[in-house]
Every structure is written in C-alpha cells, then in structure tokens.
Amino acid sequence: MSNAGFNVIRCPACSTCHGRRGVSATCPHCGQRLGEHGVVVKTVRSAEALRIEVALQNTPPELRDMLRKKMNDKDPISDFNDEVPSRTMGAWVQDSKNDEGIITVASVQHTLNKNHSNLDANEVLEQAEVQGMLVRLAEGRWMLLE
Numbered sequence: 016m017s018n019a020g021f022n023v024i025r026c027p028a029c030s031t032c033h034g035r036r037g038v039s040a041t042c043p044h045c046g047q048r049l050g051e052h053g054v055v056v057k058t059v060r061s062a063e064a065l066r067i068e069v070a071l072q073n074t075p076p077e078l079r080d081m082l083r084k085k086m087n088d089k090d091p092i093s094d095f096n097d098e099v100p101s102r103t104m105g106a107w108v109q110d111s112k113n114d115e116g117i118i119t120v121a122s123v124q125h126t127l128n129k130n131h132s133n134l135d136a137n138e139v140l141e142q143a144e145v146q147g148m149l150v151r152l153a154e155g156r157w158m159l160l161e
C-alpha cells in the first residue's frame with residue numbers, strides 16, 4: 016500500500032531527505048533504489064509544509080530550531096521568492112522618488128517595507144545604479160533618469 020500523503024523520505028544510502036507525494040522509487044540525490052527501503056520520516060498535508068519539513072530535515076539538528084523560527088517568522092511565500100525580477104525592482108525604485116525625482120535609501124526602504132520585501136535598500140539602489148536607472152547626486156541621494 017502506498018501512502019498518498021506528502022512524505023518526507025530519508026534515503027538509507029546517503030541519509031538525505033527529499034519530499035514526495037506517495038513513495039519514491041529512487042533517491043533524487045544519490046540514485047539509490049528506494050521502494051520500501053525509503054524511510055518515511057514524516058507525513059504532512061500540503062506541498063508547502065512538505066517543502067519546509069524537507070529543508071528542516073536536511074539541516075543539521077543544531078541549526079533546525081533557528082531555521083524553523085526563521086520560516087515561521089516570515090511569510091513562507093516571500094521566504095522562497097528572494098529573487099525579485101529587475102522589472103519589479105525598477106518599479107519600486109521609481110515608486111520611491113519624491114516630487115523632485117530624488118531617491119534616498121530611506122525612501123527605497125519605505126517602498127520595500129510597503130511591498131513586504133526582505134531586500135536591502137542599498138542593494139536595490141546599487142542594482143538600479145548599475146542598470147543606469149539612477150545617477151548619484153551625493154552620498155545617499157540619487158536622481159531618477161527617465
């Protein structure tokens with residue numbers, strides 16, 4: 016009988032866990048044939064929970080508490096979407112200008128907070144500057160090139 020839930024399965028050959036709906040035929044990490052040899056460590060109810068549990072199982076025990084806390088602290092969606100498309104980032108930078116078209120670290124930070132982004136305002140500004148969106152006027156002040 017196969018288990019139809021979302022399973023965290025540990026491979027006895029390489030001790031690495033992976034997530035799977037039902038039972039795995041082979042280990043995706045080392046290619047070991049699993050079948051009934053795969054150890055079901057845990058069964059959860061959603062693909063989202065499965066992703067978190069697999070990440071936790073593959074983390075050294077001493078770091079698990081920290082990771083679990085981090086995952087619970089934040090919206091799990093944004094946690095897994097650290098890559099923000101540069102178009103979105105560009106729109107955020109544009110959003111951050113004041114009436115004179117001036118952008119500051121604080122104004123970008125404000126926009127990032129508004130969009131629930133974990134990005135660092137300085138990194139966003141650096142990106143935008145590299146892409147030629149901005150010209151630096153003074154330390155901490157940029158002008159948007161339109």
Ligand SMILES: [Zn+2]
Binds near residue numbers: 026028029031042044
């Ligand atoms: Zn394996």
